[in-house]
Structure formats: C-alpha cells, structure tokens
Amino acid sequence: QLQLVESGGGSVQAGGSLRLSCVASGRTPSAYNMGWFRQAPGKEREFVAVIRWTGFRTVYADSVKGRFTISRETAKNTVYLQMNSLLPEDTGVYYCAADSAVMPSTTSDAYDYWGQGTQVTVSS
Secondary structure, eight states, X not given: OOEEEEEOOEEEETTOOEEEEEEEESSOGGGOEEXXXXXXXXXXXXXXXXXXXXXXXXXXXXXXXXXXXXXXXXXXXXXXEEEOXXXXXXXXXXXXXXXXXXXXXXXXXXXXXXXXXEEEEEEO
C-alpha cells in the first residue's frame, strides 16, 4: 500500500501563491506517476498536473499552464505543486494521487492511491 498525505492548502487572495506538498509512504513511489487533481464544490474532480517519479516528464491542464509547477524531491518522497498567480476559479480541494501505469494519465480513474485532500481557497 502507498499512503499519500497532502499539506500546504490555505486561503489567499487572487494573484497570490501557495505550495502544496504530498508525502508518500508505505511503498517506494519510484514506480508511480504522481498526479494532482482538484474538485470544486458541485463540480467533478479534474486533472491539474502529473509527473513521473523517475525522469522529468510532466503534463499540465491547460488552465494551469504557466502558473503551476509540479516537481518532486525523491530524497523526501515528496511531490510539490507550486501555484502562482492564483485565481478564484482555482478554489477547491486538491488531491494527490499515484498510479502505476507506464504513461502518466490525466484521468482520475487511472489512479490507484489518493490522499485525503487539502483545501485551497482563492478570494477575489
């Protein structure tokens, strides 16, 4: 089993920044793709970004390109999501997820493990 724990959420004004962290434990995450998803109230969960644990391949949703950066620190088994120029529409619960497919996926169904989520609120 792989356990994922997110942190770093909070409330900021539009234009501000937050950095989310996701710590993986229980199994080595080296065989996984690590993704971030978010879910706003009344909406479906949507893909934000994904990174291969080994290598540097990343994929971003169009809505966050140029503003968000996903990265990982292997020594700490941690994946980060740096969020800059935040907008009110970025508000939601952000989830870290892991999947063991060869290619990173942008669909939530592909992911096997999920964290509990961390709330991000952006006010205008």
